[in-house]
Amino acid sequence: MGKTTDVLIPDIGDFDSVEIIEILVSEGDRVTLEESLLTLESDKATMEIPSPHSGEVKRLLVKVGDHVKEGDKILVLEAESGEQKGEGEQVSTPPPAAEEVETVQAPAPTPNETPASASEQPQRLPGEKETRIPPVPAGFIESGGQGTPHASPSVRRFARELGVDLSLIKGSGPKDRILKEDIQRFIKRSLRQGEGAAAARSPFEMPAGPEVDYSRFGEVEATALNRIRKISGAHLHRCWLTVPHVTQFDEADITDLEAFRQTQKEAASRQSVRLTLMPFLMKAVAAALHRMPMFNAALSADGESLIYRKYIHIGVAVDTPNGLVVPVIRDVDQKGVFQLAAELMSISEKARAGKLAPGDMQGGCFSISSLGGIGGTAFTPIVNAPEVAILGVSRSSLQPVWDGETFQPRLMLPLSLSYDHRVIDGADGVRFTTHLSSLLGDIRHLLL
Known part of the structure; x- marks a missing residue:
């Protein structure tokens, strides 16, 4: 039997609070060294937190939507005895005493998608508030109080990037699952409803250009912008x-x-x-x-x-x-x-x-x-x-x-x-x- 360890959030850069958008393991799962445990998302990057040991997940201490920082506990792991660490380095773990718990910080996170450059990534001046895009009517991102929406992690990430509250959307997928198309339709409808409030917007928010059906002139193909370009x-x-x-x-x-x-x-x-x-x-x-x-x-x-x-x-x-x-x-x-x-x-x-x-x-x-x-x-x-x-x-x-x-x-x-x-x-x-x-x-x- 291995030693029980608390796995901590490692150094994730200059962030005081980063949201957990996915938890990739469950209690009772066996994980290997460096296997991803959960995914964090800041306004600049998405990164996965790897496991510091091989072993069994005994208890999860966080949930999707929680905000964490360096040093926060995320789960309790029972590490395997004599696990391999690095190239040829043997870690021999003696059986723990009763209630013995060791605190272990996870390795540095691995970004899924690289953030933009300082010329390409958003940097906010001190005190500057985050700007959500596209601009939407007041109350658009307020909670609808409808419980946890049914959507995949990728759709949840897409909604967060656009500032959309999924609880306000009726899904069109199987078992009311929310799809990307549902979010896009919701945004278009909300923007049309908010046209009357355009005059009250910030002078830096330019009016949207006319929507053009380019397929009228020939064959087209639409490709979504990747996260870095957005x-x-x-x-x-x-x-x-x-x-x-x-x-x-x-x-x-x-x-x-x-x-x-x-x-x-x-x-x-x-x-x-x-x-x-x-x-x-x-x-x-x-x-x-x-x-x-x-x-x-x-x-x-x-x-x-x-x-x-x-x-x-x-x-x-x-x-x-x-x-x-x-x-x-x-x-x-x-x-x-x-x-x-x-x-x-x-x-x-x-x-x-x-x-x-x-x-x-x-x-x-x-x-x-x-x-x-x-x-x-x-x-x-x-x-x-x-x-x-x-x-x-x-x-x-x-x-x-x-x-x-x-x-x-x-x-x-x-x-x-x-x-x-x-x-x-x-x-x-x-x-x-x-x-x-x-x-x-x-x-x-x-x-x-």
């Missing part, structure tokens, strides 16, 4: 509407920097590191943020003060099959180029595999979005609030540059700096890109 779309829309954007364009001469990078590729390869331009960009940006700290600041919720960060964490946009995400590299100013390159490789692989944890995308001060590997000459990136600036980088190209006597072929890198005009003036925007171009043009300036 969340990042709402966040980007809010940033675009609430942040007065200005974009400053510039170019940096990276001829010498690229030559130096090529000489270091072999040394990087010996450390199993792929040395791209991005680590050099990050170091240059970190130096520029030290020089001009207003670009590393955040506007307070009431708009009355600036919060100057004393650390430099930079978010880097990563293109994944499910959409754009922005993991954060911490303390960029304190790390070398090779270390940054290694961390970029690791975090990018996690992002593309859908294994980013919520903490991997929090705490960013400034973002970089590079499209240089794809193409383009310039673009206008959207500021990832509560950050106040974002740097866009396009593809470098050889251009003739006048040196005072003749034209010389130089490798020029297009830069696009978008910033919050409430915090940063145009003159400071130009000073930032000019200083950044100087750093990239001669990396020896990073030593000064």
Whole structure:
């Protein structure tokens, strides 16, 4: 007989309360090491909590709909004696004394769906309330008091994303089971009923466009947006509407920097590191943020003060099959180029595999979005609030540059700096890109 343990919620990032949306085991079930026990959902990610041991579930301490945080007990597990833990590590568990209970924290959660990047995921300023989409009439999400609705976990998740109370919906499936189509019909009906209240809505809530039957013009196929695109779309829309954007364009001469990078590729390869331009960009940006700290600041919720960060964490946009995400590299100013390159490789692989944890995308001060590997000459990136600036980088190209006597072929890198005009003036925007171009043009300036 194994030892009885209390399984706790592990580190789930900077969340005080996360909702349980699914419980994947029942009392009496036997589970294996790392088998998922339950699913949590925050406003940024869905994650599964794995079992810290193999054994039998003796008692469940939570239910669907409960809100939990790190350290909360979720179930009592009777761990198997001599279970295998890791590769070749044997855990020998002696029989417990009467009423002996050990407290064990579950391993870190595994996200089912990666959250959006800081440019792609929703981040709320302190005191800012969650905005539900689409806007609906008052009372739409109030409880109907009809008991627990009959719906699958995926349908419940779909309803939560749209702010719909399932108790208000009559299901059309077998045994009155609520289907996605029922939710969609309910939303359309409620929106029609709420058209008269449109004038009372927030000025930032745009009226919906006309509904078009595209099938009248030819064959069509409708595909639902995935969770990342839904969340990042709402966040980007809010940033675009609430942040007065200005974009400053510039170019940096990276001829010498690229030559130096090529000489270091072999040394990087010996450390199993792929040395791209991005680590050099990050170091240059970190130096520029030290020089001009207003670009590393955040506007307070009431708009009355600036919060100057004393650390430099930079978010880097990563293109994944499910959409754009922005993991954060911490303390960029304190790390070398090779270390940054290694961390970029690791975090990018996690992002593309859908294994980013919520903490991997929090705490960013400034973002970089590079499209240089794809193409383009310039673009206008959207500021990832509560950050106040974002740097866009396009593809470098050889251009003739006048040196005072003749034209010389130089490798020029297009830069696009978008910033919050409430915090940063145009003159400071130009000073930032000019200083950044100087750093990239001669990396020896990073030593000064």
